[in-house]
Amino acid sequence: MVAELIQIADYISHVRGEIAALRANEITRDRIPMAHEELGNVLAATAGATNTIMESAEAMLALPDDADYRANVEAQIYTIFEACAFQDITGQRISKVVEALRHLELRLARFATAVRARDEAGLDAAEAARKERAERLILNGPQSKGPATAQDDIDALFA
Numbered sequence: 001m002v003a004e005l006i007q008i009a010d011y012i013s014h015v016r017g018e019i020a021a022l023r024a025n026e027i028t029r030d031r032i033p034m035a036h037e038e039l040g041n042v043l044a045a046t047a048g049a050t051n052t053i054m055e056s057a058e059a060m061l062a063l064p065d066d067a068d069y070r071a072n073v074e075a076q077i078y079t080i081f082e083a084c085a086f087q088d089i090t091g092q093r094i095s096k097v098v099e100a101l102r103h104l105e106l107r108l109a110r111f112a113t114a115v116r117a118r119d120e121a122g123l124d125a126a127e128a129a130r131k132e133r134a135e136r137l138i139l140n141g142p143q144s145k146g147p148a149t150a151q152d153d154i155d156a157l158f159a
Helices: 004-024 024-061 068-085 088-112 125-136 150-155
Strands: none
Touching: 004 088, 024 068, 024 088
């Protein structure tokens, strides 16, 4: 009996050490808010760049067909090129978010291994409802690779 109690106490001590190593306060205080802020900045940067590109394209369409036409078009094209630099900035910001999420994933995996955690069978009701709704309303977002609806099939819906 004493040996079992010592074993339980050692396990509890080990779990407490793993919880401390998880540093949940750091995650919620620093890493998750940083990821949120970076994604917000990505949205703002892409929206700003898109607006600049659209404004330049509209300005080109409105240019008078005169002797300065080529110079004016080139000026607008350079503005578009500058706006396209958002890709580099958003890539850097998204990399920070990916790193924060990777860090969180590693810590959670280490913790789950340390406490021998097992997932419950099945999905909880809210998650199952969310997945069913997403499938029903086709809210799966853009496909990265693999099965996706062909553009011709999508176009046929609007024909």
